[in-house]
Amino acid sequence: MNIRNTRIEELDQVMEVYAHARKFMAEHNNPNQWKNNKPTREQIKQDILAKKHYICEEDGRIAAVFYFAHETDLTYREIYNGAWLNEEAYAVVHRIASSGLVKGAGSFCMNWASTQCSNLKIDTHEDNYVMQNMLKKCGFVPCGTIYLEDGEPRIGFQKVC
Numbered sequence: 001m002n003i004r005n006t007r008i009e010e011l012d013q014v015m016e017v018y019a020h021a022r023k024f025m026a027e028h029n030n031p032n033q034w035k036n037n038k039p040t041r042e043q044i045k046q047d048i049l050a051k052k053h054y055i056c057e058e059d060g061r062i063a064a065v066f067y068f069a070h071e072t073d074l075t076y077r078e079i080y081n082g083a084w085l086n087e088e089a090y091a092v093v094h095r096i097a098s099s100g101l102v103k104g105a106g107s108f109c110m111n112w113a114s115t116q117c118s119n120l121k122i123d124t125h126e127d128n129y130v131m132q133n134m135l136k137k138c139g140f141v142p143c144g145t146i147y148l149e150d151g152e153p154r155i156g157f158q159k160v161c
Helices: 009-027 042-048 105-116 131-137
Strands: 001-005 053-058 063-071 090-096 121-123 141-149 151-160
Touching: 001 105, 009 042, 009 053, 009 063, 009 090, 042 053, 042 090, 053 105, 063 105, 090 105, 105 121, 105 131, 121 131, 131 141, 131 151
Parallel strands: 090 121
Antiparallel strands: 001 053, 053 063, 063 090, 121 151, 141 151
């Protein structure tokens, strides 16, 4: 598999991957994480234009998509019922979704991100057991609860490489 920046002309294909992921989550007892067609087309377009959106591909097919950036996430400033592993600079992964075409694509993306930064943070919905298990398999540790800007709680995970 190969990871590269998403091109703006791939936006429609990327949105199809997110639609597939929403359906998958709903079928696996997680119907609320990306309700209301989140992430939005405009949000993903901005991610692409900022060169922070990536595609994992194999044999010319999109296996997964995700956001990756070396930046501070304001919703990670405070964590409840736990603590981050450290307070060092970190990179974030957000909006990761698999197309369902290639087994292990999500893990491949997370392992790639681990090669880009020695300190990673990500969050997921408490009902997203598939993501939680994948993160743990990739060496991430659940650290506590963070709250998104809209007040929704998420489990914050961190990996120090």
